[in-house]
Amino acid sequence: MAVRVQPGPFDMGEEANAFAAAQTGGMGAIVTFTGVVRDVAGGLEAMEIEHYPGMTERALERIEAQARERWALGDVLILHRHGRMRPDEMIMMVATSARHRGDAFEAAEFLMDYLKSRAPFWKKEHTAQGAGWVAARDEDEDALSRW
Amino acid sequence: MIDILYFAWVRERIGIPREAVETQAATVAELVGELRAREERYAAAFSDLSALRVALDQDLADFDAPLAGVREVAFFPPMTGG
Numbered sequence: 001m002a003v004r005v006q007p008g009p010f011d012m013g014e015e016a017n018a019f020a021a022a023q024t025g026g027m028g029a030i031v032t033f034t035g036v037v038r039d040v041a042g043g044l045e046a047m048e049i050e051h052y053p054g055m056t057e058r059a060l061e062r063i064e065a066q067a068r069e070r071w072a073l074g075d076v077l078i079l080h081r082h083g084r085m086r087p088d089e090m091i092m093m094v095a096t097s098a099r100h101r102g103d104a105f106e107a108a109e110f111l112m113d114y115l116k117s118r119a120p121f122w123k124k125e126h127t128a129q130g131a132g133w134v135a136a137r138d139e140d141e142d143a144l145s146r147w
Numbered sequence: 148m149i150d151i152l153y154f155a156w157v158r159e160r161i162g163i164p165r166e167a168v169e170t171q172a173a174t175v176a177e178l179v180g181e182l183r184a185r186e187e188r189y190a191a192a193f194s195d196l197s198a199l200r201v202a203l204d205q206d207l208a209d210f211d212a213p214l215a216g217v218r219e220v221a222f223f224p225p226m227t228g229g
Contacts, residue, residue: 052154058205091229
């Protein structure tokens with residue numbers, strides 16, 4: 001198990017390979033998801049992510065523990081950056097392994113849904129016109145109800 | 148003494164990331180009442196509690212939660228990770 005919160009960039013290929021290489025016990029499925037900074041409205045110069053050191057790690061570990069209670073998982077990786085990043089840079093990734101792909105896919109989606117609105121990260125968009133905090137979306141909160 | 152932390156626009160509106168306060172408040176809501184009464188910037192930041200979330204000792208909590216034994220209170224907007 002691993003929860004990592006870091007300012008610097010990561011290499012999704014290296015992370016995925018290291019995750020796969022560490023698997024034991026007949027894990028037949030590995031799912032990875034990577035989130036990328038998106039310029040939704042045009043003109044995005046930078047995305048800044050603030051977090052709550054200490055609580056962030058606790059929240060992510062709790063979300064991982066919930067996923068492990070619900071699905072038969074081998075391993076879990078949750079990696080999330082903070083600080084400033086540019087459009088098209090990678091913000092975060094999750095990886096799950098399981099004997100069967102259904103568990104790995106569902107758990108990865110669950111981790112994504114929960115870390116969007118239950119882990120203490122806040123996005124701020126910087127454009128030439130100024131900066132603004134990204135508002136939480138009702139859809140993200142609604143997404144939790146399906147679990 | 149209790150440590151109060153502010154994040155994102157709550158931090159910007161109040162103007163500081165954290166402070167230690169002496170309080171007799173029994174609940175989060177009472178603490179919010181004390182803070183609101185301090186200065187306009189606090190009143191503005193806490194004007195709409197539905198736009199805020201609170202964590203007690205780094206766990207999400209409700210505004211009616213008791214403060215007994217709590218060392219760290221954090222106020223912030225709904226989270227937008229991922």
